[in-house]
Amino acid sequence: MIITRPRDWGRIKANLADVDAKSVFIMGCGQCATVASTGGEKEVLQAKTALEQAGYAVSGWAVGEVTCHSGGTKLETRKHFGDLEAADAVLVLSCGAGVQTVADSVKKPVFPGLESVFLGNVVRHGVFEERCQMCGDCVLDKTAGICPVTTCPKGLLNGPCGGMWNGKCEVLRDRDCTHVRIQRRLIEQGRGGTKVLPAKDYSKKLKPGSVNLRESKKGGAK
Amino acid sequence: MSRLSDALERGEFVVTGEIAPPLGTDLAAMRHSIETIGPYCHAINITDNQGASLHLSSLAASRAALEMGFEPIFQQTCRDRNRLALQSDLLAAWTLGLENVLIVTGDDPRSGDHPEAKGVFDLDSTQLLEVAAQMNAGTDMIGRPLKGGTDFYLGAAMFPEAEPWDIQLLRAARKVEAGARFFQTQAIFDITKLERAVDALRPMGAKIIAGVLVLRSARAVDFINERLAGLMVPEEIGARIKSADNAAAEAIKLATEQVRAAREVADGVHIMTLGLDDAVPEILAGAGLS
Numbered sequence: 001m002i003i004t005r006p007r008d009w010g011r012i013k014a015n016l017a018d019v020d021a022k023s024v025f026i027m028g029c030g031q032c033a034t035v036a037s038t039g040g041e042k043e044v045l046q047a048k049t050a051l052e053q054a055g056y057a058v059s060g061w062a063v064g065e066v067t068c069h070s071g072g073t074k075l076e077t078r079k080h081f082g083d084l085e086a087a088d089a090v091l092v093l094s095c096g097a098g099v100q101t102v103a104d105s106v107k108k109p110v111f112p113g114l115e116s117v118f119l120g121n122v123v124r125h126g127v128f129e130e131r132c133q134m135c136g137d138c139v140l141d142k143t144a145g146i147c148p149v150t151t152c153p154k155g156l157l158n159g160p161c162g163g164m165w166n167g168k169c170e171v172l173r174d175r176d177c178t179h180v181r182i183q184r185r186l187i188e189q190g191r192g193g194t195k196v197l198p199a200k201d202y203s204k205k206l207k208p209g210s211v212n213l214r215e216s217k218k219g220g221a222k
Numbered sequence: 223m224s225r226l227s228d229a230l231e232r233g234e235f236v237v238t239g240e241i242a243p244p245l246g247t248d249l250a251a252m253r254h255s256i257e258t259i260g261p262y263c264h265a266i267n268i269t270d271n272q273g274a275s276l277h278l279s280s281l282a283a284s285r286a287a288l289e290m291g292f293e294p295i296f297q298q299t300c301r302d303r304n305r306l307a308l309q310s311d312l313l314a315a316w317t318l319g320l321e322n323v324l325i326v327t328g329d330d331p332r333s334g335d336h337p338e339a340k341g342v343f344d345l346d347s348t349q350l351l352e353v354a355a356q357m358n359a360g361t362d363m364i365g366r367p368l369k370g371g372t373d374f375y376l377g378a379a380m381f382p383e384a385e386p387w388d389i390q391l392l393r394a395a396r397k398v399e400a401g402a403r404f405f406q407t408q409a410i411f412d413i414t415k416l417e418r419a420v421d422a423l424r425p426m427g428a429k430i431i432a433g434v435l436v437l438r439s440a441r442a443v444d445f446i447n448e449r450l451a452g453l454m455v456p457e458e459i460g461a462r463i464k465s466a467d468n469a470a471a472e473a474i475k476l477a478t479e480q481v482r483a484a485r486e487v488a489d490g491v492h493i494m495t496l497g498l499d500d501a502v503p504e505i506l507a508g509a510g511l512s
């Protein structure tokens with residue numbers, strides 16, 4: 001899921017001041033931002049209180065089912081047409097993808113209420129860790145299911161680097177070195193001594209990514 | 223052929239030193255350091271934005287050392303440049319007359335003076351060694367022929383004291399396969415660990431230059447333990463420096479013992495003075511090396 005965290009409140013207020021907003025509509029997200037406890041109903045209501053205490057009127061609010069979904073978000077904004085009309089600006093408590101979907105669906109200025117930080121594994125309830133950066137050229141087949149691109153702070157494909165000490169990472173010293181973990185697991189599985197991984201193909205991850213299952217009937221993702 | 227490679231391949235025990243280029247354009251202090259240690263060294267490492275902190279480029283500083291009549295080891299880290307920049311700097315290095323290259327990963331930007339910088343690491347050090355070896359064979363990394371290739375003497379870094387050793391060794395062996403002909407190690411405190419590295423890597427054809435650190439003060443010990451990535455001064459050695467009446471003198475004595483011990487085991491020593499450049503002749507003489 002997409003992990004978000006609250007955006008600096010000072011920046012949000014500055015954004016609203018930029019357009020001289022007096023009245024705000026708040027949109028949350030029923031998916032990731034709800035699980036991340038950043039943009040569910042509870043957080044939307046907290047934002048409402050905070051805005052009201054800061055002297056803004058809140059013209060209405062909604063928690064879109066999946067805010068990054070264009071069709072769903074269009075429907076949701078249509079449902080709240082009146083409240084949106086009454087607002088000077090819209091604050092969206094979702095990832096950046098959701099913010100853009102809302103911005104495409106309404107005519108008012110739309111501002112991000114969260115920072116989008118990573119694609120996260122849910123380690124425990126409320127504990128998220130980044131394990132994949134969606135590089136488009138997965139090496140997990142060679143690295144015993146441990147991603148060096150993401151979990152080695154330097155993103156080295158071959159390691160450990162010279163700073164590894166007693167199995168620990170030089171950058172994040174309380175964490176095990178990714179490359180020690182990879183080699184350990186490969187050896188345990190009798191797959192030790194893998195060859196040098198070649199330089200990564202960054203053209204596999206050129207921005208902006210796009211997949212169209214309707215167009216490419218033959219192969220799926222490009 | 224570089225003087226360093228010639229000496230190492232002939233089996234001569236070599237001495238290398240290390241200089242960080244300045245933050246700025248005034249080369250006077252760097253030149254002074256080079257003049258101080260240069261006459262005692264087969265070659266001098268010129269670091270590349272050492273400690274992930276801004277310095278004048280290793281390329282320019284290496285050339286300056288060469289013009290002064292000393293042989294540089296051009297250091298290249300993977301942190302600050304992508305594969306295009308790395309390759310073009312390697313080509314530049316060759317045209318500037320730099321024959322020795324030490325290829326290292328580089329510290330993470332968040333440990334340096336520009337913590338907001340993007341760490342590039344487009345290639346890692348093993349991959350960059352492969353690229354440099356390809357250039358020696360006359361092509362760039364995608365196999366296109368070069369109009370004029372290179373003939374670098376390629377080195378890599380290793381840490382004989384870091385555990386787990388089996389994984390360290392695997393990594394070092396990969397670097398030899400990738401093209402490393404010599405290793406410069408991080409600081410050695412335990413000679414038996416240096417021995418195990420030499421025993422394992424020499425048969426693969428690599429030369430091992432043992433790192434010796436002049437632990438000039440109690441502060442230096444603490445700095446290394448707290449700040450330098452992957453370097454830990456053993457307690458008894460730290461205590462020896464800290465309890466000495468004259469820490470610098472004790473550091474020179476310790477370094478002298480280490481150089482003498484390394485002579486029995488390794489192919490050379492790499493002396494990191496931490497600024498105590500004047501100590502180099504005394505250390506080498508004390509270890510019977512001059």
Ligand code: SF4
Binds near residue numbers: 133150
């Ligand atoms: S290599 Fe890592 S970042 Fe790339 S797709 Fe696989 S898990 Fe994700």
Ligand code: SF4
Binds near residue numbers: 151179
């Ligand atoms: S110690 Fe290991 S995980 Fe940490 S930066 Fe170096 S190679 Fe990556």
